[in-house]
Amino acid sequence: xxxxxxxxxxxxxxxxxxxxxxxxxxxxxxxxxxxxxxxxxxxxxxxxxxxxxxxxxxxxxxxxxxxxxxxxxxxxxxxxxxxxxxxxxxxxxxxxxxxxxxxxxxxxxxxxxxxxxxxxxxxxxxxxxxxxxxxxxxxxxxxxxxxxxxxxxxxxxxxxxxxxxxxxxxxxxxxxxxxxxxxxxxxxxxxxxxxxxxxxxxxxxxxxxxxxxxxxxxxxxxxxxxxxxxxxxxxxxxxxxxxxxxxxxxxxxxxxxxxxxxxxxxxxxxxxxxxxxxxxxxxxxxxxxxxxxxxxxxxxxxxxxxxxxxxxxxxxxxxxxxxxxxxxxxxxxxxxxxx
Amino acid sequence: xxxxxxxxxxxxxxxxxxxxxxxxxxxxxxxxxxxxxxxxxxxxxxxxxxxxxxxxxxxxxxxxxxxxxxxxxxxxxxxxxxxxxxxxxxxxxxxxxxxxxxxxxxxxxxxxxxxxxxxxxxxxxxxxxxxxxxxxxxxxxxxxxxxxxxxxxxxxxxxxxxxxxxxxxxxxxxxxxxxxxxxxxxxxxxxxxxxxxxxxxxxxxxxxxxxxxxxxxxxxxxxxxxxxxxxxxxxxxxxxxxxxxxxxxxxxxxxxxxxxxxxxxxxxxxxxxxxxxxxxxxxxxxxxxxxxxxxxxxxxxxxxxxxxxxxxxxxxxxxxxxxxxxxxxxxxxxxxxxxxxxxxxxxxxxxxxxxxxxxxxxxxxxxxxxxxxxxxxxxxxxxxxxxxxxxxxxxxxxxxxxxxxxxxxxxxxxxxxxxxxxxxxxxxxxxxxxxx
Ligand code: HDD
Ligand code: HEM
Ligand code: HEM
Numbered sequence: 197x198x199x200x201x202x203x204x205x206x207x208x209x210x211x212x213x214x215x216x217x218x219x220x221x222x223x224x225x226x227x228x229x230x231x232x233x234x235x236x237x238x239x240x241x242x243x244x245x246x247x248x249x250x251x252x253x254x255x256x257x258x259x260x261x262x263x264x265x266x267x268x269x270x271x272x273x274x275x276x277x278x279x280x281x282x283x284x285x286x287x288x289x290x291x292x293x294x295x296x297x298x299x300x301x302x303x304x305x306x307x308x309x310x311x312x313x314x315x316x317x318x319x320x321x322x323x324x325x326x327x328x329x330x331x332x333x334x335x336x337x338x339x340x341x342x343x344x345x346x347x348x349x350x351x352x353x354x355x356x357x358x359x360x361x362x363x364x365x366x367x368x369x370x371x372x373x374x375x376x377x378x379x380x381x382x383x384x385x386x387x388x389x390x391x392x393x394x395x396x397x398x399x400x401x402x403x404x405x406x407x408x409x410x411x412x413x414x415x416x417x418x419x420x421x422x423x424x425x426x427x428x429x430x431x432x433x434x435x436x437x438x439x440x441x442x443x444x445x446x447x448x449x450x451x452x453x454x455x456x457x458x459x460x461x462x463x464x465x466x467x468x469x470x471x472x473x474x475x476x477x478x479x480x481x482x483x484x485x486x487x488x489x490x491x492x493x494x495x496x497x498x499x500x501x502x503x504x505x506x507x508x509x510x511x512x513x514x515x516x517x518x519x520x521x522x523x524x525x526x527x528x529x530x531x532x533x534x535x
Numbered sequence: 536x537x538x539x540x541x542x543x544x545x546x547x548x549x550x551x552x553x554x555x556x557x558x559x560x561x562x563x564x565x566x567x568x569x570x571x572x573x574x575x576x577x578x579x580x581x582x583x584x585x586x587x588x589x590x591x592x593x594x595x596x597x598x599x600x601x602x603x604x605x606x607x608x609x610x611x612x613x614x615x616x617x618x619x620x621x622x623x624x625x626x627x628x629x630x631x632x633x634x635x636x637x638x639x640x641x642x643x644x645x646x647x648x649x650x651x652x653x654x655x656x657x658x659x660x661x662x663x664x665x666x667x668x669x670x671x672x673x674x675x676x677x678x679x680x681x682x683x684x685x686x687x688x689x690x691x692x693x694x695x696x697x698x699x700x701x702x703x704x705x706x707x708x709x710x711x712x713x714x715x716x717x718x719x720x721x722x723x724x725x726x727x728x729x730x731x732x733x734x735x736x737x738x739x740x741x742x743x744x745x746x747x748x749x750x751x752x753x754x755x756x757x758x759x760x761x762x763x764x765x766x767x768x769x770x771x772x773x774x775x776x777x778x779x780x781x782x783x784x785x786x787x788x789x790x791x792x793x794x795x796x797x798x799x800x801x802x803x804x805x806x807x808x809x810x811x812x813x814x815x816x817x818x819x820x821x822x823x824x825x826x827x828x829x830x831x832x833x834x835x836x837x838x839x840x841x842x843x844x845x846x847x848x849x850x851x852x853x854x855x856x857x858x859x860x861x862x863x864x865x866x867x868x869x870x871x872x873x874x875x876x877x878x879x880x881x882x883x884x885x886x887x888x889x890x891x892x893x894x895x896x897x898x899x900x901x902x903x904x905x906x907x908x909x910x911x912x913x914x915x916x917x918x919x920x921x922x923x924x925x926x927x928x929x930x931x932x933x934x935x936x937x938x939x940x941x942x943x944x945x946x947x948x949x950x951x952x953x954x955x956x957x958x959x960x961x962x963x964x965x966x967x968x969x970x971x
Contacts (some may be wrong), residue, residue: 264627268623269620276930276931302956
């Protein structure tokens with residue numbers, strides 16, 4: 197049953213990265229769209245993500261609940277030593293979620309829209325940045341429960357070149373996912389080519405940020421290369437991600453939107469697999485070689501069994517409904533592409 | 536402000552903020568389902584307008600409820616890591632089931648908000664109902680988790696270790712039933728009176744009277760049914776508290792000395808130093824009677840509780856008085872309203888009744904906040920009653936007061952914006968939904 201729970205944990209993380217990520221990316225794209233196209237972009241995005249919006253963010257809740265029920269020690273260490281980035285991420289979540297709702301449900305359309313838009317766009321950037329920083333800090337070996345000073349225990353636990361690079365990488369990936377997703381939602385050929393350009397530049401941004409992550413790993417002494425290439429599965433995943441990336445570039449040119457989406461999702465899954473597989477089941481790597489592992493730091497066995505049952509039963513209800521939701525709004529909003 | 540006090544205040548602030556939005560998120564879908572049903576059956580446009588106007592307002596509340604709830608699930612760890620380390624596996628089950636309920640709610644909400652004229656109309660109606668049902672279920676589950684903190688069950692404890700964990704037993708602890716019933720009713724009463732009150736104000740202002748009358752009727756009937764049942768359920772809760780947490784009951788009623796023929800105290804200012812109450816009205820023997828059905832019954836006072844284990848008396852007592860006071864007031868208003876429905880047609884839309892409802896707009900939520908203050912403050916100094924102290928659970932991270940100030944600022948501005956948006960939506964009703 198432990199493995200069922202771990203599988204759900206991993207899948208929820210992946211879905212959050214994909215669906216929540218595309219959602220963050222929507223704001224990031226708006227942030228980097230020239231002023232005259234901003235409104236059009238935000239309308240297209242709203243049409244595309246509005247209905248699934250609430251559900252996208254539920255994956256994060258599932259991750260948290262799995263952590264505190266199944267792996268309480270991990271949850272409590274992370275929330276103690278990464279308190280500050282978590283609070284900033286939460287403020288980002290508050291700002292983003294409310295600004296998103298307010299801008300569409302404000303009965304009067306006036307200058308307040310500008311305020312909501314600003315908040316939405318900037319928090320769309322900050323939130324995944326800090327999510328990435330948190331993820332990076334989990335493996336950076338900077339968390340130190342034995343530290344005595346405030347700065348060592350609560351600031352340098354997350355503020356490192358490596359973690360910040362992972363943060364920017366996350367932002368770029370989110371932007372890329374959203375751009376890939378939105379290509380298929382554009383209503384005009386001109387809009388579509390605009391988003392194709394967006395997808396390309398986000399792709400380049402992700403490549404640069406990825407290179408930065410490797411550089412930071414070297415600077416901070418993190419054996420990232422060894423994690424990724426030190427085992428067959430890691431190599432296979434990286435190769436698959438690369439091939440899929442190249443395919444996407446070709447397909448973007450041809451404008452095959454559905455398939456690109458699948459490949460983009462696959463690529464992210466491979467990246468997540470490659471980065472989690474090597475040190476699995478250790479998910480938190482701390483200072484001086486200490487670690488927290490999903491098997492050793494697991495909670496009570498009976499709790500895990502019951503949690504697994506709850507997750508299994510839950511997914512019987514959730515997954516079909518969720519797919520039906522996505523399917524029906526995909527079909528019903530599928531634009532007739534005027535050419 | 537010490538960091539410990541700051542952590543408690545931040546938790547209280549976040550929960551007190553969230554509960555308003557979650558009550559609305561739990562209850563409004565039912566109001567909408569009724570209005571929507573009338574529309575589908577009768578085809579009267581005014582009901583469609585009521586449903587749509589409500590659903591726009593609710594979308595704002597939902598988003599705010601969702602983000603503040605997300606914050607809470609992190610805050611449990613951010614502020615109380617030591618508590619979650621041990622409690623997580625024991626009371627995690629209701630939270631994991633709640634995850635499913637929220638998910639279903641979020642999915643159904645997507646269908647409902649964006650599904651107008653897109654799906655079969657009864658399917659669309661049904662998704663709205665699902666939003667309400669799953670919201671209610673999630674409310675019950677999360678209250679069961681809180682009830683476990685009041686009445687820990689499903690594990691054995693010795694030398695700081697927790698073993699023989701049984702999450703199912705933990706979920707169905709002794710307090711879950713009384714607390715869930717009372718909370719569900721409270722959500723209906725608070726939201727119902729708030730919504731009815733706003734529409735009553737608009738009726739008094741003579742704006743779009745037909746629209747507001749229909750809306751008022753739906754909200755008021757729900758609210759009044761809940762408010763009539765609330766004191767009965769409150770009585771059940773109080774008996775339950777007396778059995779499982781005698782010190783909480785003693786604090787609620789300011790019983791400093793153990794005694795038989797204990798009086799029921801109305802109002803009064805407890806003086807914790809001198810262990811007396813000033814300015815209160817005592818109903819002799821009534822407390823003993825209410826707990827055990829017999830005025831001879833000996834009520835345990837705070838003198839039997841070690842000094843260090845006593846909850847704060849003044850806050851708990853005053854909050855309890857506010858809740859019960861409001862409860863009785865809403866009970867009376869409900870009786871008047873039912874009487875008007877039953878016998879007095881002429882009272883029904885009379886300005887006096889409307890004024891009464893207008894005045895009652897915030898009362899339900901005041902009672903909700905007061906009630907939670909009773910439950911949570913009355914549990915102190917324990918975070919898990921009798922097992923773990925709140926002070927031992929708090930995060931070692933210094934400077935919590937700064938995050939508390941930060942969250943206070945954020946939540947105050949959010950509250951202001953939400954009120955502002957709601958005001959704008961209500962002002963737009965004539966333009967958007969004029970039914971002439
Ligand atoms: C509209 C709101 C509302 C109203 C009118 C009342 N209550 Fe209440 N009460 C709540 C809203 C509430 C609450 C906020 O929902 C609480 C907090 C925890 C809970 O489960 O419900 C609560 C808790 C609560 C508790 C503590 C339960 C516990 O700690 O387990 C008691 C004993 C009562 N109530 C009793 C009453 C009585 C005798 C009322 C008489 C009129 C009353 N309540 C009206
Ligand atoms: C520690 C306490 C709590 C936690 C951790 C918590 C967590 C959450 C979370 C994560 C959400 C967002 C779900 C979504 O996206 O739809 C949420 C919403 C909600 N919560 Fe809470 N909650 C708490 C207390 C409560 C209480 C006491 C109630 C009610 C009695 C409640 C009822 C609800 C409801 C009905 C919703 C959904 C409606 C809405 O989004 O407005 N919660 N909560
Ligand atoms: C939404 C309704 C709720 C409200 C308004 C509320 C209110 C409060 C208040 C006023 C406090 C501070 C008590 C004090 O320090 O004197 C508090 C503390 C706390 N509450 Fe609640 N509560 C609610 C529901 C819940 C639920 C459902 C849970 C958990 C499952 C919960 C968990 C806690 C925790 C962990 C603390 C901090 C520790 C403590 O002070 O005991 N609360 N809450």
